Amino acid sequence: MKKLFLLVCFYTSFQNIHAQIIPENYVIVHGAWGGAWDWKKVDSLLSATGNKVYRVTLTGLGEKYHLANAKIGLYTHIYDVVNTILFEDLHNVVLVGHSYGGMVITGVADSLSSRIKRLVYIDALLPNNGENVISAKGAGVSERLKQMSANLTKDSLIIPTWVKAGAMFPKDVPHPAKTFLDTLWLKNKAALKLPATYILTVDAGKKPEEDDFAVFADRAKKRGFTYYQMDNTGHTPERSKPRELVELMLPPKKQ
Numbered sequence: 001m002k003k004l005f006l007l008v009c010f011y012t013s014f015q016n017i018h019a020q021i022i023p024e025n026y027v028i029v030h031g032a033w034g035g036a037w038d039w040k041k042v043d044s045l046l047s048a049t050g051n052k053v054y055r056v057t058l059t060g061l062g063e064k065y066h067l068a069n070a071k072i073g074l075y076t077h078i079y080d081v082v083n084t085i086l087f088e089d090l091h092n093v094v095l096v097g098h099s100y101g102g103m104v105i106t107g108v109a110d111s112l113s114s115r116i117k118r119l120v121y122i123d124a125l126l127p128n129n130g131e132n133v134i135s136a137k138g139a140g141v142s143e144r145l146k147q148m149s150a151n152l153t154k155d156s157l158i159i160p161t162w163v164k165a166g167a168m169f170p171k172d173v174p175h176p177a178k179t180f181l182d183t184l185w186l187k188n189k190a191a192l193k194l195p196a197t198y199i200l201t202v203d204a205g206k207k208p209e210e211d212d213f214a215v216f217a218d219r220a221k222k223r224g225f226t227y228y229q230m231d232n233t234g235h236t237p238e239r240s241k242p243r244e245l246v247e248l249m250l251p252p253k254k255q
């Protein structure tokens with residue numbers, strides 16, 4: 001009888017725990033030069049709590065790097081994600097963008113606002129209407145991007161100079177330059193009302209205001225986003241602190 005009582009208590013507790021976790025559809029968009037491969041740890045952690053995760057690899061990057069060419073632009077990448085959502089028939093999507101991926105998810109939300117539950121920007125661009133990657137980033141960073149853009153392959157791809165020759169896959173690969181130059185046009189006012197979170201990741205020894213993405217963190221605060229800061233993390237928290245990152249990607253706790 002005692003064993004039966006304990007079994008019932010355990011089952012009830014288990015049911016209560018799962019009742020508190022409402023599974024969500026996470027669509028994750030990586031940054032420039034990257035790929036979905038970089039988000040496997042985050043995928044595993046989110047999936048372990050019952051969520052469904054879709055890691056989109058943008059055309060010409062990651063395992064699709066063999067498709068890279070000069071014609072790939074920002075809207076190619078936006079529709080990579082739009083079509084994932086449409087063909088998987090996803091609703092109530094938590095749309096996540098890292099770094100350059102912020103440009104992409106902003107465009108996706110503008111196209112499919114009715115399918116999006118909330119947005120999560122991770123050390124990411126948060127563009128205004130009429131901006132491109134170069135113009136959005138500010139004078140200092142834009143100058144560095146322009147210099148990098150001058151280091152192109154014959155197919156107009158920007159070489160990731162930090163990757164050592166002969167490095168094994170998976171690794172960062174050359175990024176289509178046109179995606180940095182294409183202007184993002186935003187027309188859907190409903191997209192501006194979507195709940196959103198901004199996570200600024202700061203390098204060790206740096207002040208938040210010195211971060212390359214501080215301008216976008218400030219924009220997010222002014223727009224009323226839920227805001228978090230990860231110190232001593234670097235630009236790739238999916239590698240350095242995946243567990244802490246996932247905690248911040250989950251639904252904001254009610255005050």
